[in-house]
Amino acid sequence: MLRIQRTLQNTRILIAAGILVIALFAIPIVTNQRTSTAPTAPSVTPAPTAMPPTATPAYRPGTIVLGVGERTCALTPTGDQLALGNDCDDVEARLRVPNSGTIWLSLTISDQPDLWLPLEAVAGDPAPPQLDQRGRFFGCTQEGDEVCQVKVEINSAAYQVVVPLVVGAN
Numbered sequence: 499m500l501r502i503q504r505t506l507q508n509t510r511i512l513i514a515a516g517i518l519v520i521a522l523f524a525i526p527i528v529t530n531q532r533t534s535t536a537p538t539a540p541s542v543t544p545a546p547t548a549m550p551p552t553a554t555p556a557y558r559p560g561t562i563v564l565g566v567g568e569r570t571c572a573l574t575p576t577g578d579q580l581a582l583g584n585d586c587d588d589v590e591a592r593l594r595v596p597n598s599g600t601i602w603l604s605l606t607i608s609d610q611p612d613l614w615l616p617l618e619a620v621a622g623d624p625a626p627p628q629l630d631q632r633g634r635f636f637g638c639t640q641e642g643d644e645v646c647q648v649k650v651e652i653n654s655a656a657y658q659v660v661v662p663l664v665v666g667a668n
Contacts, residue, residue, distance in 0.1 A: 557572055557608035557609075558608065559608060559609040560607060560608065560609060561573075561607070561608040562575075562580055562605065562606075562608075562657075563605070563606045563607070563608050564582070564586070564589060564603060564604070564605060564659070564661065565589075565603065565604040565605075565606065566589050566592045566593065566603055566604075567592060569589045569592055570606075571583055571585050571586035571588070571589040571590075572585060572586075573659065575657065578656065578657055578658060579657065579659070580650075580657045580658070580659045580660070581659075581660055582661070582662070590662070593661065593662065593663050593664060594663070594664045595638060595639065595640050595663050595664070595665050595666075596666070597640055597665070597666050598640070599639070600628065600637040600638065600639050601637065601638050601646075601663070602635055602636070602637045602638075603636055603637075603638065603661060604634050604636075605617070605634055605636075605648075605650055605659065606634065607652065614632050614633035614634050615633050615634050615650050615652065616633045616650070617629050617630075617633055617634070617650055618648070618649040618650075619648065619649070620647045620648065620649055620658060623647060625639065627646055627647075629648070636648045638661065638663060640663075640665045640666065644664070645661070645662060645663065646660075646661045646663055647659060647660050647661070
């Protein structure tokens with residue numbers, strides 16, 4: 499008799515659970531969508547505001563480009579060194595390192611902007627820059643004696659990039 503009562507009790511529990519599951523699946527899903535079929539006004543996207551003309555200059559393919567924030571300029575090869583070129587006035591004005599700060603620079607190739615360039619510290623540099631582990635970015639601090647330098651290998655040729663800094667500027 500006790501066994502029959504337990505079996506009936508377990509059956510009732512299973513039936514109640516089954517009804518609950520069926521009820522949950524039968525409930526319509528409530529959404530925030532409108533149910534009317536009346537046409538709605540199209541959403542209006544504001545026109546983009548004009549940005550100041552800071553477009554990246556068109557460089558010849560294979561040009562090594564130094565970047566500071568959104569500003570870039572072509573580096574000029576002089577032997578085994580790369581230095582700021584003639585079009586670098588805008589970038590040079592941004593090469594200011596506060597007394598306790600770091601400025602991050604990037605190196606790219608003009609026609610291969612997604613290529614990560616392997617960077618190395620220059621041997622014997624008393625204040626080597628911080629290097630991004632993937633390449634391309636290097637951070638210069640005020641300890642670099644107003645020059646930040648890094649080595650880069652491009653197409654099996656090694657170059658030393660020399661960037662002048664203005665130290666102590668805010």
